[in-house]
Amino acid sequence: MHAHIERLYKIAAKSERIIVGLMSGTSMDGLDVALCRVRGAGTHTQVEVQHFTTCPYPASYQQRVRQVFAKRDIDLQHLTLLNPWIGQLHGQLVNECLARWHLEPQSVDVIASHGQTVYHCPQSQHGLSDYGNATLQLGDGCHLARTTGIITLSDFRQKHIAAGGEGAPLAAYGDYWYFASSDEHRVLLNMGGIANMTVLAKDAPLADTLCADIGPGNTMLDAYVQRYFAPLEYDKDSQLAKRGKVDPALLRALCAHPFLAKAMPKTTGPEVFNLAYLRQCQAQSDTQELNHEDVLATLCEFAALAIAKQLNVLADKLGEIKVYASGGGIHNPLLMARIRAYCLTGISLDSLQLLGIEPDAKEAVLFALLANETLAGSSMSDAGHAGMPAVSMGKVSFPD
Structure with missing residues (x-):
């Protein structure tokens, strides 16, 4: 040997x-x-x-x-x-x-x-x-x-x-081995550049575990900050986005991407959700003249809405669900607040720290x-x- x-x-x-x-x-x-x-x-x-x-x-x-x-x-x-x-x-x-x-x-x-x-x-x-x-x-x-x-x-x-x-x-593999529960329906929500989730229904086998990308997490927000607020790499504590206002027309255009309506499992990346897509949506919604803070506020709302909509679909199917979040998105207070605002009653959103793992x-x-x-x-x-x-x-x- x-x-x-x-x-x-x-x-x-x-x-x-x-x-x-x-x-x-x-x-x-x-x-x-x-x-x-x-x-x-x-x-x-x-x-x-x-x-x-x-x-x-x-x-x-x-x-x-x-x-x-x-x-x-x-x-x-x-x-x-x-x-x-x-x-x-x-x-x-x-x-x-x-x-x-x-x-x-x-x-x-x-x-x-x-x-x-x-x-x-x-x-x-x-x-x-x-x-x-x-x-x-x-x-x-x-x-x-x-x-x-x-x-x-x-x-x-x-x-x-x-x-x-x-x-x-x-993520589904590791999430199942370590976080599956016989007591509650769990969703492991990771908000990196792209947001993804693992759905761990109570007592379900690995084969029934559902894992999928949802849409943008931080990727468009970070790219926009790096483009227009250099040398900043990201919007720390949502300071920039909090100064802006969500533009409804741009938000509707962003939310019209067909990927968001696809059923899970599905996968995507920054190849799809990027600044080129933002420019396309601004052209469609005639919002090219928005100030930068308003664009950031709208991008944050877009990410929150995409995530919360998928969580609401799961809650309609499973009932009460416990969501444990990780990734850079948990450090974005505006994003976390807006997800919670869109979520149905019966969805709790907390840090993965509650399950004993440092979210980062x-x-x-x-x-x-x-x-x-x-x-x-x-x-x-x-x-x-x-x-x-x-x-x-x-x-x-x-x-x-």
Whole structure:
């Protein structure tokens, strides 16, 4: 038996594993790093987040990634060079975290790396009959493994697509293993660049778990701030949007996108909900002359309305639901307030912190759980409909 395979076998056989989960979202503000102690697998999973931090990216990161992010026409050489560069950078940031936490790399069993999404392209979006679903994440796992000296699992979304899924969202797996309840209907709402939700009906099996993107979370808000309020990266505490007024005509135009009316499961990305879409809606509604604060207020209302409408659909079907929120959107007080204002009675909206996980750490922890399941789990066989392929995910890269 090769030493690599023997090492994996021993890791899989352990009663608990130390896994570093990595997540880099569409905001590109930094790398989320979660050091997790994971016991068991499947519905018996127990996870303890021992350390969590977000490592800010150097200024060059956003500048370089934005040259290819959500764009159809790019410099192919630049894209090719980014893949190893991001992998090495992520490895360096992991090394810095371990040093800060006084941990040796040998104490970590594996790294679980999501990578940096640069283009998400489901068939429903590209509409080309000769091609299926596709997505692209950069940050080569082999470079990450070599930089850290730690076995790395990466590129999780490709297997999901190969098995018939759309590559996103993947949250349903980890959400079910760790958060499913026999006492209440739960919705795990993640508001990153794109808002997505996992619906965990009380006592439902994994195969009945519903996970889908809803529409824009922060992506249009952040892009607008970066365009018109530079050097600001986002609207801290909704200070700008709170000074504006919602424009009804622009809001109606934004809400007319056909994706919002599609039934779940579904997936989308900044390739659809972006400033180009905003300009299109402003032209349709003759609102090009709105001041910037009014545009931000309207974009915030748009995100809140899209999220609340989907929650209301679920409440009509299930009755009382408990919504636990994570992602950057929970730090947007106006967005949270407007979601609550649109929600029906019987919907409670709280932070994921109530369930014992730091909201900002959730997605990094998710990929640690996906890696754990690939190494030690057997519950993948419990899944098996179009949105939930029954497969393990993650490509393995050895450090030597």
